[in-house]
Amino acid sequence: LGAIATRVQAGRLAGADAIGVAVGKVINKHKMAKHLDVAITDTSLSVTRRTEQITAEAALDGIYVIRTSLPTATLDAPGTVHAYKNLARVERDFRSMKADDLDLRPIHHYLTDRVRAHVLICMLACYLSWHLRAALAPLTYTDEHPPTRDNPAAPATRSASAQHKTSRHLDTDGEPLRSFRGLLEHLATLARNTITLGGTTFDKITTPTATQRRAFDLIGAPIPLSLK
Known part of the structure; x- marks a missing residue:
């Protein structure tokens, strides 16, 4: 606004409408209209800061x-x-x-x-x-026991057990940890094959991995021998 005021004083910018347009562009760009008292005539521009209001708002910056x-x-x-x-x-x-x-x-x-x-x-x-x-948290990087924060506004931290999992990339059984989606993709490899042998047709589930077995144990369900 100082540059605009200089132009007005030098006579290079005149007319209340033209001055108002120039001032409006600057104020709207910086969103500062609420902190300023602006008086415009055809030949003058006066800008006064609302000091008390600015000080009060500055005290709450970032809050x-x-x-x-x-x-x-x-x-x-x-x-x-x-x-x-x-x-x-x-x-x-x-x-x-x-x-x-x-x-x-x-x-x-x-x-x-x-x-x-x-x-x-x-x-x-x-x-x-x-x-x-x-x-399924024991099979993923999920923090199973996140620490309780005395100050809820403080940044979240991971428990020692979660940090241990992250550093080793292994679960308590020594099997690789996965993301939740990665674990679902691994479980999806458990498949049922329809086999025909000597005129006899039967279904057989692929041998589950240790992680797949534990996943079913954690949800309290047996591995299905068929999908019927």
Whole structure:
């Protein structure tokens, strides 16, 4: 704005409209209109800073406020911050549901009931994925026992056991750790083969790896001998 004021004083910029356009471009670019008092005439430009307001806002630079409608008895201040930080997990699940894993979109349905049914199935699948992530955590890099933070605003840290897993890249049985998606891809290699021998046809499951066996143990289900 100083350069514009110099042009006005030198007579190179005149007219309230022209001066206002020039000032508006600068103020809108830097989003500072709320901190300035601007007086414009055809031959003058006066800009005064709102010092008290600027000082008050500067004191809060880098600080944001989290507000909730819940009473303190239900959700206190640390709990509110913790709940806000957990939104990252919700966003991850929605991303997984919409694009990465469950393919909510595109929706090839047009009738209302079918669209709702499609979304419900995807949400149930997302809920199942949430349980699987927890149950299969010993086989992935997931922190099974994240440390409790006294200050919920402090950066999250991983537990000693999680750091140990990350450094070794092995689970407690000495088997390679995988990401959750990598583990699902490994489980997908467990297949059923239909074999015909001497006129007899039978099904046989491929020999499961140690990781595949443990995965089924963790979810409390036997490895299916057939897919019927």
